[in-house]
Amino acid sequence: MNPPFIWRRKALKFAALALCASPFAALAQAPQPAPIRLALIESMSGPFANTGEAVFRNLLWAVERVNARGGVKLPGGARPLQLDRYDSKGQNEEALSALRAAMDDGARIVLQGNSSATASALVDAIDKNNERDPSRRVIFLNYAAVDPVLTNERCSFWHFRFDAHADMRVAALMDVVKDDAALKRVYLIGQDYSFGQAVLRESRRQLGVQRPDVEIVGDELHPMGKVKDFAPYATKIIASGAQAVVTGNWGNDLTLLVKAAREAGFNGSFYTFYGNALGAPTAIGDAGIGRVVAVADWLPNVQTSQSEAFYRAFRTRFPKPADDYVHMRLQLMIESLVQAAERAGGVDAVALARALEQADVSLYGQRGRMRATDHQFQQQLVVGVMDRQGKPGVQFDVEGSGYGFRVVKTIAPERAELPTSCKMKRP
Numbered sequence: 001m002n003p004p005f006i007w008r009r010k011a012l013k014f015a016a017l018a019l020c021a022s023p024f025a026a027l028a029q030a031p032q033p034a035p036i037r038l039a040l041i042e043s044m045s046g047p048f049a050n051t052g053e054a055v056f057r058n059l060l061w062a063v064e065r066v067n068a069r070g071g072v073k074l075p076g077g078a079r080p081l082q083l084d085r086y087d088s089k090g091q092n093e094e095a096l097s098a099l100r101a102a103m104d105d106g107a108r109i110v111l112q113g114n115s116s117a118t119a120s121a122l123v124d125a126i127d128k129n130n131e132r133d134p135s136r137r138v139i140f141l142n143y144a145a146v147d148p149v150l151t152n153e154r155c156s157f158w159h160f161r162f163d164a165h166a167d168m169r170v171a172a173l174m175d176v177v178k179d180d181a182a183l184k185r186v187y188l189i190g191q192d193y194s195f196g197q198a199v200l201r202e203s204r205r206q207l208g209v210q211r212p213d214v215e216i217v218g219d220e221l222h223p224m225g226k227v228k229d230f231a232p233y234a235t236k237i238i239a240s241g242a243q244a245v246v247t248g249n250w251g252n253d254l255t256l257l258v259k260a261a262r263e264a265g266f267n268g269s270f271y272t273f274y275g276n277a278l279g280a281p282t283a284i285g286d287a288g289i290g291r292v293v294a295v296a297d298w299l300p301n302v303q304t305s306q307s308e309a310f311y312r313a314f315r316t317r318f319p320k321p322a323d324d325y326v327h328m329r330l331q332l333m334i335e336s337l338v339q340a341a342e343r344a345g346g347v348d349a350v351a352l353a354r355a356l357e358q359a360d361v362s363l364y365g366q367r368g369r370m371r372a373t374d375h376q377f378q379q380q381l382v383v384g385v386m387d388r389q390g391k392p393g394v395q396f397d398v399e400g401s402g403y404g405f406r407v408v409k410t411i412a413p414e415r416a417e418l419p420t421s422c423k424m425k426r427p
Contacts, residue, residue: 035082039102062334113144116195137349155422187218187242199248230260259283298328306365321400374422
């Protein structure tokens with residue numbers, strides 16, 4: 001057999017093999033559906049890094065759950081969610097820089113919550129961008145920035161809030177305060193920015209309505225994220241004769257405040273927005289039993305089998321005690337986004353926003369719906385009081401501290417709902 005014939009036969013053999021393999025090669029090289037990119041803009045460094053990391057865990061779990069069931073089902077095929085994180089470093093300018101970077105990376109859905117001042121800056125920037133450049137419009141999902149103004153005077157078609165705003169949370173706390181007949185003197189303290197100011201303003205108003213017999217013996221604001229030693233504030237609280245402190249403080253500003261009060265010998269109550277996690281129960285210790293009150297959209301000790309299953313599922317995914325900071329509303333937010341995208345048939349900003357206005361979702365027995373008038377999510381609120389794990393109603397503790405929160409009040413969505421002054425401009 002001559003050499004040219006051998007080479008021709010080998011060439012034909014290789015061509016046949018290549019032809020047989022081509023369907024598999026084409027399948028292997030078929031383009032994967034582009035992910036729907038979610039840009040998380042949060043403090044991942046600095047004094048509030050723990051809050052940013054806690055949010056990231058919650059959102060990661062929600063994204064994993066959606067992707068595990070096949071992603072977002074759209075006419076062109078299902079698309080996975082992709083969660084990208086951008087560090088705002090707790091600064092508005094850094095957050096705006098992160099927004100620009102996220103948009104350049106192709107993200108058109110932005111998630112943020114910790115700091116209403118940052119949320120306000122993002123709303124302004126997104127409003128301007130969406131008017132100036134319709135091809136790069138952005139939707140803003142807010143899970144924790146609760147200054148009431150964001151869904152009132154400064155409401156935006158592009159902004160959706162999934163947390164109860166400050167006035168709603170204060171009203172829930174005052175539902176408990178009004179039943180505490182022994183309470184006569186209250187100290188108000190908060191972070192000196194829009195949210196902290198709103199909490200104190202509404203607390204003054206609602207105390208005047210619900211408990212005009214209660215005297216406000218202290219009313220002050222402190223710099224946000226800059227106070228390292230709250231001992232002077234604790235001294236003033238004790239000297240005032242206050243029986244209770246009302247505060248919207250969060251992150252280290254809350255933990256350091258309650259720790260200083262405990263060490264100074266304050267034996268009164270704390271009515272808080274966020275006293276149920278991020279180190280606060282451990283910092284307070286036994287002094288908080290029966291005295292620290294927290295309001296939330298959900299608490300681990302809500303006494304239903306579905307709630308227990310939800311909490312156990314999260315702890316299975318994140319078993320470290322330090323990672324124990326789970327929010328139902330963040331899960332409902334991602335479910336609302338998926339529902340809206342599937343209803344809109346894609347993630348075009350205008351179509352997606354209009355579909356989000358109709359969001360109505362349930363998860364593990366918890367339901368929430370978006371109010372189209374102002375884009376304020378409506379859901380039940382619960383108020384819990386701190387107690388030792390194992391006591392009646394306290395099956396679960398917080399962060400391995402040995403302390404949990406017993407639910408003492410449940411506020412139905414229709415009772416938690418408040419009027420809005422929003423006059424929304426729509427495209």
